[in-house]
Amino acid sequence: MNLNELFTNQRTGNHQPTFVSRTDFQRDFDRIIFSSAFRRLQNKTQVFPLPGSVFVHNRLTHSLEVASVGRSLGSLIGDFVSKNYKNDLNETSNNFYQYQLSDVIAAACLCHDIGNPAFGHSGEDAIASYFEQNEKDLKPLFNEKEWADLVNFEGNANAIRVLTHQQQGKDEGGTQLTFSTLASIAKYPCEAIAKQKGIIHRKKFGFFQNSKSTFLEIANATGMQRESDEPIIHKRHPFVWLVEAADDICYSIIDMEDAHRLGIVNSRDCEDLFIDLIKSVNPDDIKRVNDKLNIIKNPNERISYLRAKVINSLINKSISTYQANFDKIIDGTMDKALLDIFKQESSSLTEIERFSIEKIYNHKAVIEIENAGYNVMYELLDHFIPSIILEKSERKNYDKMALKLIPKQFVYEEGSVYDKVLGVLDFVSGMTDNYATDLYRKIKGIEIGMTV
Known part of the structure; x- marks a missing residue:
C-alpha cells in the first residue's frame, strides 16, 4: 500500500x-x-x-x-x-x-456501531435466524449471494448500508461521509459468501449485495488491496486496526465499570483485575496508582480512576503493537487484532475477559434482555416479511394493514424481492429497544390504545 x-x-x-x-x-x-x-x-x-x-x-x-x-x-x-x-x-x-x-x-x-439493531447481538441473531428458520419458503426467492447476506445478517455490513444507502425520497449517498471514514469501519471487507472463521478479515462480512458497487468505490479510492475478484475479498485498510482497538479497549473495560455500579461485581475483584493489567503494561506506574487510591475513598470513584488508567495503558500498548507490526499492517499480512497480540503476552486482559463472561455476560438480567430482544425482533420480521414479498395483487387486507406500519422511505415496491426485504430490515434494525418493544406489544394485541 x-x-x-x-x-x-x-x-x-x-x-x-x-x-x-x-x-x-x-x-x-x-x-x-x-x-x-x-x-x-x-x-x-x-x-x-x-x-x-x-x-x-x-x-x-x-x-x-x-x-x-x-x-x-x-x-x-x-x-x-x-x-x-x-x-x-x-x-x-x-x-x-x-x-x-x-x-x-x-x-x-x-459510527462503528450504527448498523447494530436493537437488543445488542441478540438482535443480529434474531434477524439471521428468521431467514434460517424459514429457509424452505424464502430461499428460492433470492440468488445465492443475496441469501448469504440474509442468513448471516451482520451489524458491520449494515453500517455501510445505513451510512451510504439512498432511502426513498431522500438525498443520494446517505450520510455522505468520506470514503476514508467508511473504509476505516470495514473490519470484514468481503462478501457474505466469502466469510470464513479463523481468518480475521473474513470472520464476518462487510457489505450487502445492494451496497457492493459503493463498497468497491470506497475500496478503490482508499487503496485497499484486492485479495479476490470472485467472490470479492479485500485486505483490511490500515486504519481499521485502530478503530477495532478503540472498540476492544472500551468494551473490555467499560462493561466492568457498569457491572460494578450495578453491584454485580464487587470492588475488590474489579480493582484487582484493573491493577493487574496496569502492572502488566506499566509496572513503574503502580506506586503512583496506589498513592492515588490511598486518597480516593469512594468505591465508584476508585473504579473510575482505575478504568482511566487501564484505558491509557491499553492505548499505549496498542500504539506500540501497531508500530511494531506496521509493515504487516501496510502489506496486508497482519492476522491478529492488536489486543489479541497483547493477550498472548499477558494474561491480565484475558482474565478480565474470562471474568466478564462468567459474571457479567451470563448474568440473569443480561440473559433476560437477550431472550426478550430475540423474540421481539423475530416476531417483528414475521409480521412484515411474509407480506412484503408478495406481489401487490396477491396481498390480502391483513398484508396491506401490516405494510401500512412501515414508513415510506423503507418501502421499495419497484425493486426486487431482495430490495423489498432489505427495506424491512432497514426499518426493523433501525428501531430502538423501546420502539421495537412497543410496536411488538401493539401488533400482538398485548397493548391496545393510542400513543403519539
Missing part, C-alpha cells in the same frame, strides 16, 4: 466540495453526530437493560467513548507515520497524518 493513497476527501453521493472552517473529516464527525441513526443509539442496549435507577452505557455513550479513544490512537499513529516515513509522504499526506488522521479515526469510531 502507498501511504499517499490511503485517504481521500471524496464522499458518497452527488456532493460538491465546500470551503469551510472544518476539515472534511471533522465534517464527517459532525454529520454523524447530527444524524438520526446516531441519535437512536441512545436507546439501544450495549450490555445491560435500559433504563434503570443506575445509568449504564448504551450504544451511543459507548460510541462516544470509543471515538475519544480512537482520536488518541489516530493522533499518536499519525505522528508516528509523519516522523518515520517522512521521505515517503508528499506534502498533502504529511499534513493529513500529522493533523487529520485523528479526525478520521474518531469519526469512524463514532
